[in-house]
Amino acid sequence: MTDNYEVRDVIDRETLSTVKSVGDTYKYGFSTDIETEYAPLGLNEDIVKLISKKNNEPMWMLDWRLKAFNRWKKLKQPDWALLKIPEIDFQDQYYYARPANMKEKPKSLDEVDPKLLETYSKLGIPLTEQKKLAGVIEEKHEDKSENRKVAVDAVFDSVSVGTTFKEELKSAGVIFCSISEAIKEYPDLVKKYLGSVVPISDNFFACLNAAVFSDGSFVYIPKGVRCPMELSTYFRINAENTGQFERTLIIADDNSYVSYLEGCTAPQRDESQLHAAVVELVILDDAEIKYSTVQNWFPGDENGVGGIYNFVTKRADCRGRNSKVMWTQVETGSAITWKYPSCVLKGDNSSGEFYSIAITNNMQQADTGTKMIHLGKNTNSRIVSKGISAGKAQNTYRGLVQIGGRSQNSRNFTQCDSLLIGNKCGAHTVPYIEVNNSSARAEHEATTSKVDEDQLFYCMQRGIGEEDAVALIVNGFCKEVLQALPMEFAMEAQKLVAISLEGSVG
Amino acid sequence: MLNIDDLKVSLEEEEKQIIKGLSLSIKPGEVHAIMGPNGSGKSTLSSVLAGKDGYIVDSGTVNFEGSDLLEAEVEERAALGIFMAFQYPIEIPGVGNMNFLRTALNSQRKTRGQEELNAADFLKLVRGIAKDLEISDEMMKRPINVGASGGEKKRNEILQMCLLEPRFVILDETDSGLDVDAMKLVSKGVNNFSSSSRSFLVITHYQRLLNYIVPDFVHIMVDGRIVKTGDKTLALHVEETGYKDFLQLGKGKH
Numbered sequence: 226m227t228d229n230y231e232v233r234d235v236i237d238r239e240t241l242s243t244v245k246s247v248g249d250t251y252k253y254g255f256s257t258d259i260e261t262e263y264a265p266l267g268l269n270e271d272i273v274k275l276i277s278k279k280n281n282e283p284m285w286m287l288d289w290r291l292k293a294f295n296r297w298k299k300l301k302q303p304d305w306a307l308l309k310i311p312e313i314d315f316q317d318q319y320y321y322a323r324p325a326n327m328k329e330k331p332k333s334l335d336e337v338d339p340k341l342l343e344t345y346s347k348l349g350i351p352l353t354e355q356k357k358l359a360g361v362i363e364e365k366h367e368d369k370s371e372n373r374k375v376a377v378d379a380v381f382d383s384v385s386v387g388t389t390f391k392e393e394l395k396s397a398g399v400i401f402c403s404i405s406e407a408i409k410e411y412p413d414l415v416k417k418y419l420g421s422v423v424p425i426s427d428n429f430f431a432c433l434n435a436a437v438f439s440d441g442s443f444v445y446i447p448k449g450v451r452c453p454m455e456l457s458t459y460f461r462i463n464a465e466n467t468g469q470f471e472r473t474l475i476i477a478d479d480n481s482y483v484s485y486l487e488g489c490t491a492p493q494r495d496e497s498q499l500h501a502a503v504v505e506l507v508i509l510d511d512a513e514i515k516y517s518t519v520q521n522w523f524p525g526d527e528n529g530v531g532g533i534y535n536f537v538t539k540r541a542d543c544r545g546r547n548s549k550v551m552w553t554q555v556e557t558g559s560a561i562t563w564k565y566p567s568c569v570l571k572g573d574n575s576s577g578e579f580y581s582i583a584i585t586n587n588m589q590q591a592d593t594g595t596k597m598i599h600l601g602k603n604t605n606s607r608i609v610s611k612g613i614s615a616g617k618a619q620n621t622y623r624g625l626v627q628i629g630g631r632s633q634n635s636r637n638f639t640q641c642d643s644l645l646i647g648n649k650c651g652a653h654t655v656p657y658i659e660v661n662n663s664s665a666r667a668e669h670e671a672t673t674s675k676v677d678e679d680q681l682f683y684c685m686q687r688g689i690g691e692e693d694a695v696a697l698i699v700n701g702f703c704k705e706v707l708q709a710l711p712m713e714f715a716m717e718a719q720k721l722v723a724i725s726l727e728g729s730v731g
Numbered sequence: 732m733l734n735i736d737d738l739k740v741s742l743e744e745e746e747k748q749i750i751k752g753l754s755l756s757i758k759p760g761e762v763h764a765i766m767g768p769n770g771s772g773k774s775t776l777s778s779v780l781a782g783k784d785g786y787i788v789d790s791g792t793v794n795f796e797g798s799d800l801l802e803a804e805v806e807e808r809a810a811l812g813i814f815m816a817f818q819y820p821i822e823i824p825g826v827g828n829m830n831f832l833r834t835a836l837n838s839q840r841k842t843r844g845q846e847e848l849n850a851a852d853f854l855k856l857v858r859g860i861a862k863d864l865e866i867s868d869e870m871m872k873r874p875i876n877v878g879a880s881g882g883e884k885k886r887n888e889i890l891q892m893c894l895l896e897p898r899f900v901i902l903d904e905t906d907s908g909l910d911v912d913a914m915k916l917v918s919k920g921v922n923n924f925s926s927s928s929r930s931f932l933v934i935t936h937y938q939r940l941l942n943y944i945v946p947d948f949v950h951i952m953v954d955g956r957i958v959k960t961g962d963k964t965l966a967l968h969v970e971e972t973g974y975k976d977f978l979q980l981g982k983g984k985h
């Protein structure tokens with residue numbers, strides 16, 4: 226018998242022992258001592274040109290960036306979120322940093338600086354081509370996941386350091402490479418789709434990204450292809466005072482499928498760091514994309530010093546009939562999170578799902594949620610949001626469900642639960658629901674609760690320590706979302722849930 | 732094994748004493764039953780022994796195998812071998828039974844410096860116990876106590892007891908809500924589990940249970956005190972005449 230619950234059970238067990246073994250709260254807080262090459266401080270047209278030049282970009286790309294930069298200068302930073310954002314001096318940032326010995330892009334992983342490889346392996350991400358991303362489950366359940374492979378693209382500060390399993394993917398027709406490479410190698414695809422989901426001037430942070438993005442990942446799944454393995458990108462900010470602006474573009478052509486994972490970490494530093502990413506997903510007829518994120522940027526210390534300011538624009542465009550997208554996010558890191566992965570359901574019968582866990586502890590602030598824009602007929606969307614606040618943290622769910630006049634028979638279901646640990650934190654729910662069609666229906670359920678004393682006592686009477694008990698209960702609270710993650714990430718995510726709540730009780 | 736000496740306990744939230752000078756001594760292998768009217772403080776006593784928050788010990792001591800029990804944290808008491816079957820077992824949504832049980836067992840083992848049980852051995856162990864208690868696989872996959880009937884929850888408590896192998900067990904009205912067959916099953920579970928080194932404190936309103944789990948002593952608790960102690964025939968007496976003979980005993984001591 227190898228039912229699901231046994232697998233999960235093992236995961237949970239690992240979670241708790243890992244939590245115990247991790248003394249420090251943020252275990253990714255180390256930095257790599259590696260010679261780094263920076264662009265000059267600040268932002269102006271020359272910097273934009275420099276970034277473009279460093280990436281050996283064609284003229285059309287530079288023009289695109291400059292257009293964005295000129296728009297950005299006229300835009301104002303948005304202030305509608307329930308966030309207290311310290312003033313960001315955009316001239317006091319570096320917009321480009323790369324490991325010095327990456328001037329010549331390595332042709333294969335063998336040429337990558339061992340220090341970089343070591344950094345990733347310390348983060349639990351092997352960049353050597355091997356079967357497993359995270360070895361724990363596989364060892365115990367070989368029958369199930371022997372052939373699970375995950376191709377990894379790793380982005381270190383501003384540049385991609387390497388992508389694994391390229392050849393194997395290529396033979397399936399899948400393109401998976403850094404976006405800087407795609408701009409050179411597949412200009413037609415990039416030109417056709419870049420900015421088609423999140424236009425240049427969509428919002429302040431997306432516009433900034435369009436001007437200065439330095440790298441990111443590119444995926445194209447051709448017609449009729451089911452991507453033979455999970456694809457993933459790991460983002461790592463290492464350099465000090467440097468913003469990371471990556472851009473991801475994924476295109477699922479007719480009748481194709483891909484599952485994509487994204488993970489992020491950053492060293493522990495006193496200075497806050499800016500991260501403004503853009504992710505665009507294009508989904509054509511009968512195609513499906515699953516996009517999962519485990520965001521664990523450095524959250525700052527317990528007094529709110531340091532941490533990543535995370536301003537992210539993610540949007541999926543379900544252009545095709547019967548197209549499907551599923552966003553799953555586990556947001557445990559960052560000092561500030563401003564993020565609303567959205568689904569534009571244009572194609573008839575298209576569907577969008579959003580599963581989210583957002584944990585804020587200490588002084589962290591998160592304003593996150595989704596937008597479901599129903600345009601096609603018979604479109605479906607589902608939102609499951611679990612917000613957990615502890616310490617003095619503030620956690621806001623902000624979601625828009627919009628069903629247009631022509632979007633007949635469309636449905637939305639929203640479940641939005643908040644859990645409070647202690648009494649100094651806050652949880653807020655801000656739903657916007659606009660239904661302009663009498664045949665459409667939107668349902669919204671919301672709950673707010675505290676970690677239940679009786680549940681804690683019950684666990685502890687059975688011998689489970691208080692922190693483990695909280696982790697167990699919170700993982701239970703998040704279960705629906707954890708189950709939406711691919712297995713490797715589910716494990717990682719459960720650990721993170723436990724780790725990020727350390728010190729929240731007692 | 733367990734010595735309670737003149738224990739007085741109040742609520743933390745309001746100034747109200749619930750346990751008003753209770754003494755009780757339990758030796759290894761003994762089964763003690765406590766009966767008493769609703770609200771007399773039976774569950775409060777269990778909670779205090781298990782270490783639940785919300786109570787203030789005004790005076791008195793509780794000694795468990797030579798150490799001061801009141802000093803220990805809840806989970807430490809559990810690891811020492813104290814188990815309480817809840818009168819109202821708690822539901823924890825999203826947390827699977829198996830996961831919960833394994834976490835609990837291995838936490839206790841860890842606290843005691845024992846090695847953790849691996850997944851395979853654990854499963855074998857749990858399945859064996861579940862089978863004896865006629866708890867289905869389907870039931871084991873559910874989140875703890877969520878959607879379980881009253882009787883199923885009680886059976887779950889006994890399963891946890893058998894798995895965790897405590898040395899001192901409090902059964903707080905474990906018989907309430909059980910049908911006749913389930914009661915026999917649960918009693919069988921308890922009797923199989925009992926040994927010369929294990930002791931039980933059985934709280935019940937019904938003499939019927941004590942036909943199956945035969946007590947060495949029966950205590951009558953009224954208004955926070957034990958007012959009468961006898962053998963199993965005392966339970967029969969209560970069954971016939973109720974508590975009216977004892978109520979006065981409680982008041983008399985004020």
Ligand SMILES: Nc1ncnc2c1ncn2[C@@H]1O[C@H](COP(=O)(O)OP(=O)(O)OP(=O)(O)O)[C@@H](O)[C@H]1O
Nearest residue numbers: 742749767768769770771772773774775776785818
């Ligand atoms: N946390 C609490 N807050 C308020 N009152 C309490 C609390 N705990 C116990 N009490 C009160 O203390 C008294 C004893 O309660 P307890 O649950 O111990 O009784 P019991 O003997 O177990 O009753 P029953 O036979 O109904 O289970 C009751 O009057 C109850 O209302």
Ligand SMILES: [Mg+2]
Nearest residue numbers: 773774775818
């Ligand atoms: Mg009671």
